[in-house]
Amino acid sequence: MREIAYEDVVKAVRDIILHCGTDLPQDTYDALKEAMEKEKSPVSKEVIRQILENADIAKDEKRPLCQDTGLAVFFVKVGDEVKIKGGLLKDAINEGTEQGYKDGYLRASTCEPFTRANLKDTVGYNLPAIIHFDLVAGDKIDIEYAAKGGGSENVSRARVFPPAAGKEGIIEYVKEVISDAGGNPCPPITVGIGIGGTFEKAAISSKHALFRDIGSVNEDPEMAEMEQTILDEVNKLGIGAMGMGGTKTALAVHIESNPCHIASLPVSVNVQCHSSRHTHITI
Amino acid sequence: MAKEYYLTTPLTSEDTRQLKSGDIVYISGIIYTARDAAHKRLVELLEKGEEFPFDIEGSVIYFVGPTPPKPGDPIGSAGPTTSYRMDSYSPTMLEYGSKGMIGKGRRSQEVKDACKIYDGIYFGATGGAGALLGKKIKSAEVIAYPELGPEAVRKLEVENFPVTVINDTYGNDLYQMGREMYEVKE
Numbered sequence: 001m002r003e004i005a006y007e008d009v010v011k012a013v014r015d016i017i018l019h020c021g022t023d024l025p026q027d028t029y030d031a032l033k034e035a036m037e038k039e040k041s042p043v044s045k046e047v048i049r050q051i052l053e054n055a056d057i058a059k060d061e062k063r064p065l066c067q068d069t070g071l072a073v074f075f076v077k078v079g080d081e082v083k084i085k086g087g088l089l090k091d092a093i094n095e096g097t098e099q100g101y102k103d104g105y106l107r108a109s110t111c112e113p114f115t116r117a118n119l120k121d122t123v124g125y126n127l128p129a130i131i132h133f134d135l136v137a138g139d140k141i142d143i144e145y146a147a148k149g150g151g152s153e154n155v156s157r158a159r160v161f162p163p164a165a166g167k168e169g170i171i172e173y174v175k176e177v178i179s180d181a182g183g184n185p186c187p188p189i190t191v192g193i194g195i196g197g198t199f200e201k202a203a204i205s206s207k208h209a210l211f212r213d214i215g216s217v218n219e220d221p222e223m224a225e226m227e228q229t230i231l232d233e234v235n236k237l238g239i240g241a242m243g244m245g246g247t248k249t250a251l252a253v254h255i256e257s258n259p260c261h262i263a264s265l266p267v268s269v270n271v272q273c274h275s276s277r278h279t280h281i282t283i
Numbered sequence: 284m285a286k287e288y289y290l291t292t293p294l295t296s297e298d299t300r301q302l303k304s305g306d307i308v309y310i311s312g313i314i315y316t317a318r319d320a321a322h323k324r325l326v327e328l329l330e331k332g333e334e335f336p337f338d339i340e341g342s343v344i345y346f347v348g349p350t351p352p353k354p355g356d357p358i359g360s361a362g363p364t365t366s367y368r369m370d371s372y373s374p375t376m377l378e379y380g381s382k383g384m385i386g387k388g389r390r391s392q393e394v395k396d397a398c399k400i401y402d403g404i405y406f407g408a409t410g411g412a413g414a415l416l417g418k419k420i421k422s423a424e425v426i427a428y429p430e431l432g433p434e435a436v437r438k439l440e441v442e443n444f445p446v447t448v449i450n451d452t453y454g455n456d457l458y459q460m461g462r463e464m465y466e467v468k469e
Contacts, residue, residue, distance in 0.1 A: 022414075041465055043285060043305055043447060043457070047409050050445065054415035063414040064360040067350045105359055107350045107433070118432075151365055151388075151410065183458060184365055184388045186410040238466030242387060242410055244305075244447065245461015275411040 002079075002139040004283060006086035009141070012283055013096025014103065016145050020277040021069055021104045022062050024055040027213040028251075028276040035188050035241075035248040044246030048188070051241070051274055062104075066275045069106035070147030072097045072129040075208055079138035089141070094129050101126040109150070132204060144211045146278035152189065155181035158203050158268035170195065170267050171230055177269045178234050178250070183243015186273035190214060191234065191253045194268040196260035206270035209254035211278050218255060227253040241274070251276075289443070293341025294382040296402040302448045304455035308406065309443040314343040314385070316437040318364060321428055322372035325436070329379045336427035336436055343383035344376065345408075348433040349417065358423040358439070360413030363387040366405070370394050377401040385446055389458055398450050406446035407457070419444045 029052070036048040058065045074093060084092065101108060108120035110127060119127065136142075157177050161169050174193060194205030218224040231253045240246020251274070260266060285305040290298055292312035302308065315337055317325060328335050346366055350359030366386030373384060374397035382403055387410040397403060408416060420439050427436035449457045 041461065043307075043461060046307065047447075050409045050412050050415060054409070054412035057418060058360075058414035061414070063353075063417065064350045065414060066411045067348060067360045067362050067413040067417075068364075068411075069350065105351050105353050107348075107359075149411075154365075182389060182462075183410075186387070236467035238462040238464065240461055240465060242407060243389070243458050243461070244407070244449075245457070245463075245465050247465055273411055 001081055001083050003083050003085045004141065006084055006092050009084065009089065009092035009283065010096040010099065012281060013093050013143070014099040016143070016279050016281055017072060017097060017100025017106070018104045020145065020147055020279055021064050021100070021106045022058045024058070024065060024275065025278060027215055029055055031214040031251040032188065032274060035251055039241070039246050039248045041240050041244070041246035043244045044241035044248065047241035047244060048248070064104065064106055065277065066149065067107060068149040068151065069101065069109065070149045070277070071109060072101070072126060073146050073148045073207065074129060074131045075134070075144040075211060076131060077134045077136045077142040079136055079140045081139040082141055090131060093131055094124065094127055097129040098125045098127055141283045143283065144278070144280045146211055149273050149275070152185035152271040152273040155185045156206070156270045158199065158206070158266070160199060161265040161267060163263070163265045165265055167226060171233060173267060174230050174269055175233055175237065178239070178271070179237050181271065182239055185271045186242060186275070187239055187249050188241055188251045188274050189249065190272040190276050191230070191250055192270040192272065193230070193253065193255045194270070195255060195257040195266070197258035197266060198261070199266050201258055202266035202268040203270070205256035205258060206268035209256045210270060210272045210276070211280075212254045214252045214276065220257065223255045223257055227255050292343050293338070294343060295341060296382075299382055299402045299404045300452050302404055302451055303453070304448050304451045304457040304460060306448045308446050308448060310343065310446060311442050311444070312440070314345050314439050314441055314444070316345045316347050316439060318346055318348055318434045319368045320431050320434045321436050322369050322376070324428060326372045326375045329375055337438065339376070340380040342381045343385065344381060345439065346384065346386035350413070358417055358420050361417040361420060362410055362413035363408040366390055373397065377403040390450060395450050395454060395456060398452055399454050402452050404448055404452065405450035407449040408444075408446050416444065
């Protein structure tokens with residue numbers, strides 16, 4: 001059994017939150033740069049140029065990339081030979097989240113759903129974090145993190161199709177979701193698609209799909225081909241950067257597919273804005 | 284063909300009527316921030332004829348909820364929020380003399396019509412460019428409703444604040460025009 005100190009987890013989480021608040025990941029930066037070069041609309045090209053300049057300023061001066069610094073979302077794989085010494089892993093992740101958001105002058109954006117009261121002084125600064133745990137073999141903890149903004153989350157949707165809908169039905173559905181969203185989710189976006197499983201499995205898969213590096217290739221060749229097809233279709237919609245018209249509405253489409261019930265074909269579409277702040281550490 | 288303009292607030296009808304959807308404008312001078320909660324109160328003041336916290340004539344309103352400032356900075360990151368939440372208030376603001384709004388995302392037909400009637404412009408700023416846009420803000424002062432926190436009304440001094448004309452005074456909409464131009468129909 002390997003022991004990991006509670007405080008070490010707190011510090012590691014705090015550090016990745018601080019880093020992601022101000023430093024756009026390299027895969028996102030590179031994808032935006034390529035999109036700027038290929039974009040045909042001069043207006044959208046200028047918008048992407050501003051997005052890249054913004055990333056440079058944020059990194060150099062340690063300023064938040066966006067005023068919407070998101071809810072903190074984690075996918076955590078816990079090795080079965082790991083023991084946290086001094087507290088619960090979940091508490092350590094929440095404590096690290098609070099410290100990171102406070103120390104980075106990031107915005108506290110969690111609130112009570114109906115009164116809309118901010119939770120910073122009651123539950124904690126930008127708490128609770130959204131944490132998905134998985135148990136795996138080994139003596140390490142693997143933490144994937146993303147800051148998830150509200151504008152792009154607001155346009156996301158899920159639906160359970162009959163099996164006959166097939167790939168074509170899914171492609172049409174994704175086009176409909178992105179078309180209706182227009183410029184509101186801050187394109188150029190990343191589109192996460194969860195297919196199969198149950199209703200909630202599809203939704204969680206669509207979220208996790210957004211954590212994959214932009215530019216990486218799906219290990220499943222069939223899904224890789226479907227990702228390319230949907231990307232081409234979405235970019236034909238003409239929405240462009242910030243909805244101003246253009247050829248680069250999406251930077252990438254990521255699919256996670258799961259086995260499902262013989263009666264159903266669940267599909268979830270989760271959208272991430274151009275400020276795709278995500279990272280990955282192993283403790 | 285899109286043009287570039289450098290304008291200083293307050294804006295006049297002469298300023299706004301020369302602009303067309305797609306033009307890039309660099310705004311300097313004083314602008315005011317307000318989101319949903321502040322708009323609700325401001326519109327009530329106008330309708331009741333009560334004292335307004337700033338001169339609305341020619342004013343530009345920025346829809347923003349910034350991050351907390353770091354010590355020594357006037358403001359934190361300050362990019363635009365989604366504008367449709369202000370749709371029910373904006374026509375009244377324009378009616379009473381405001382000439383510009385800065386935000387992101389589509390507006391209602393009522394707002395577009397009000398832009399035509401009152402020579403108003405809806406500008407889009409780049410969402411997610413909060414660090415860049417925050418740096419164009421030289422000073423910030425809360426002038427009304429401090430209890431609203433990030434949603435308080437702030438007087439901002441900006442220099443070459445970069446925006447794009449979305450809805451002009453002629454009923455054009457860049458979101459529609461841009462999309463029609465680049466949409467690939469099978």
